[in-house]
Amino acid sequence: MCDPPGSSDVADRPNGEAGFTLPEIIAALLILALSLGGIFGVLSDGLRRTGQAEAMAEAGALAQSLLARVGSELPIRPGNATGDFGNGYRWRVDIAPYGGTADARAWPVAAYTISAEVAGTNGKPQVRLSTLRLGAKELER
Numbered sequence: 001m002c003d004p005p006g007s008s009d010v011a012d013r014p015n016g017e018a019g020f021t022l023p024e025i026i027a028a029l030l031i032l033a034l035s036l037g038g039i040f041g042v043l044s045d046g047l048r049r050t051g052q053a054e055a056m057a058e059a060g061a062l063a064q065s066l067l068a069r070v071g072s073e074l075p076i077r078p079g080n081a082t083g084d085f086g087n088g089y090r091w092r093v094d095i096a097p098y099g100g101t102a103d104a105r106a107w108p109v110a111a112y113t114i115s116a117e118v119a120g121t122n123g124k125p126q127v128r129l130s131t132l133r134l135g136a137k138e139l140e141r
Contacts (some may be wrong), residue, residue: 040128059118059127061091066116067131068090076112076135088124092117098132110137 020028036074057129062085074081080094098111112133119126 019076055120056125056127059120059125060129062089063116063118063129064125066093066118067114067129070095070114071133071135076114076133077138078112088122089118089120092119099113100133104137108137109134110136 115130118126
């Protein structure tokens with residue numbers, strides 16, 4: 001016959017004790033340790049990648065702001081300029097004429113290739129952006 005509801009295997013155990021055996025507890029702890037090790041590995045990798053993405057976004061924003069300063073704070077003329085943002089990033093702007101000499105003579109304004117490079121220190125990323133800008137022609141000598 002079937003056991004009545006609410007009955008357990010307590011009668012089958014010596015001294016009527018209920019609970020988990022030592023091998024069951026060890027197996028459960030082992031499964032828990034392996035699961036937590038994997039979860040913590042995934043979380044730490046995600047946090048590391050998030051930090052890298054934030055640093056890359058900061059370097060990109062600094063490079064964009066540097067390109068925006070060319071023409072207002074930095075004159076548009078061939079050459080380069082360097083500096084430091086003060087937050088762990090250094091910058092460099094390179095300005096070079098665009099096109100050949102025949103093009104430069106034919107165009108009413110001068111075209112320049114402008115490259116802004118932001119390099120981080122202490123393992124921070126490096127970003128380089130380039131654009132074309134129009135500027136005044138240099139006087140021919």
